[in-house]
Amino acid sequence: MIKDIIRNRRAVFPAQYNEDTISKEEISTILETANWAPNHRRTEPWRFKVFHGISQAALGKFMAETYKSTTDKFSERSYQKMIENPTKAGCVIAICMQRDPKESVPEWEEIAATAIAVQNMWLTASEMKIGSYWSSPGVKEHLGDFINLEDGERCLGFFYMGKYDGELPEGTRKSPIEEKTEWI
Numbered sequence: 001m002i003k004d005i006i007r008n009r010r011a012v013f014p015a016q017y018n019e020d021t022i023s024k025e026e027i028s029t030i031l032e033t034a035n036w037a038p039n040h041r042r043t044e045p046w047r048f049k050v051f052h053g054i055s056q057a058a059l060g061k062f063m064a065e066t067y068k069s070t071t072d073k074f075s076e077r078s079y080q081k082m083i084e085n086p087t088k089a090g091c092v093i094a095i096c097m098q099r100d101p102k103e104s105v106p107e108w109e110e111i112a113a114t115a116i117a118v119q120n121m122w123l124t125a126s127e128m129k130i131g132s133y134w135s136s137p138g139v140k141e142h143l144g145d146f147i148n149l150e151d152g153e154r155c156l157g158f159f160y161m162g163k164y165d166g167e168l169p170e171g172t173r174k175s176p177i178e179e180k181t182e183w184i
């Protein structure tokens with residue numbers, strides 16, 4: 001049932017990934033579900049840059065060096081994690097949003113549609129027993145210094161994916177939905 005897939009989806013981090021690879025076919029299956037996200041005025045604003053294979057290490061090096069040169073609170077541990085995490089993953093996908101040149105809808109709607117596309121990917125990966133999570137480091141704002149981004153295209157984060165062993169922990173929420181809902 002869809003409600004069980006939603007309930008059992010977890011953020012799965014690079015430290016939990018095993019050495020198994022993720023195939024191009026598996027990545028394509030996951031991406032295909034992103035394309036079915038709802039969106040206003042058919043702008044289909046989601047764009048993805050797939051780092052799969054040797055490019056993962058280059059991405060990590062770029063993120064770490066960008067972090068080093070832009071942060072005012074440098075931490076050696078964060079620097080090392082930025083280098084290592086992309087290579088622990090089976091694949092890293094930059095989550096991008098292409099602004100409609102006509103600006104026919106507000107930007108927040110394009111970000112919302114892209115986030116729904118990512119949730120589609122996250123749920124599909126979860127059903128395929130591929131762990132994933134959305135990482136949003138400050139260095140995402142500089143992705144255009146590393147790869148080509150179109151005018152109006154913006155990186156919203158990175159979707160890490162990796163296979164894992166064993167069972168995932170139970171999810172937690174701070175409060176039940178009743179406390180976040182008002183019936184009128």
Ligand SMILES: Cc1cc2nc3c(=O)[nH]c(=O)nc-3n(C[C@H](O)[C@H](O)[C@H](O)COP(=O)(O)O)c2cc1C
Nearest residue numbers: 009010011012013115133134135136137157171172
């Ligand atoms: C837009 C967005 C950005 C996120 N950025 C980060 C991040 O930078 N680092 C991180 O550890 N988790 C990030 N997460 C994942 C959350 O930490 C994770 O979903 C949360 O802990 C809830 O856990 P669950 O997804 O297993 O229920 C992000 C999630 C979203 C939706």
